[in-house]
Amino acid sequence: MQVAIDGITYVSHEDPAWRGETHYMAMVDLTPFDLPGMLEQLWLREVNGEGVYEICCIPFYAYGVALGDVIEKGGSGSVDRVIEKSGRRVLRVLFSEPRPADDSRLALRRAVDSAGLLSEWNGDRHVAIDVPDESAMQPVYDSVRNEIERMTAFWEWGDSRVYSSK
Structure with missing residues (x-):
């Protein structure tokens, strides 16, 4: 929120x-x-x-x-x-507006659940996914691949930058 x-x-x-x-x-x-x-x-x-x-x-x-x-x-x-460091990673996905007809948010939720991963949503367009082991990630990537290719969803790794308090 x-x-x-x-x-x-x-x-x-x-x-x-x-x-x-x-x-x-x-x-x-x-x-x-x-x-x-x-x-x-x-x-x-x-x-x-x-x-x-x-x-x-x-x-x-x-x-x-x-x-x-x-x-x-x-x-x-x-x-x-x-x-x-815990050894875990964060995968973040942001869905743009307006949403396309083949909105993949539900597919992403299902892929995260079936992989046994934890996630948190900030509203209905931004999700942070806990990644303790990258081997279970292929279905998650596949669930949003089309939207990422069309640039109606964007993803990033939370460790792509080092933590800084200044």
Whole structure:
């Protein structure tokens, strides 16, 4: 979900992949990723009592972080740095408007489910998919291939850039 308040767009995760009983939040300023005026709120679970947390959602916009990564949270409530990578990746797909007659969103949802992958949707056109193992990805790619070729959907890897808090 995205909400604009006083010129800042806040991106939140309505249904984090690893929702637990106790969670913490941290903000990621998306300016280093060419998205000035945007902040993404990540769900975390505490690893120790010293500001170290594990990411429990699949980032929509922040680069260089994924589900299960261990991060250090700063005093300002933001993610300062990545301490340990989980080995997981994030595949993001954005569907353009207007939607074509052969809209592949349902096919993508089915492919993600049948592969046993976790995903989070930001609205009905932007999905972040957790990729613990790339060997199960072919049906996911195939489900949106036609739209990507026609440029009615776009995809990227969330680790195509390194995480930066500055």
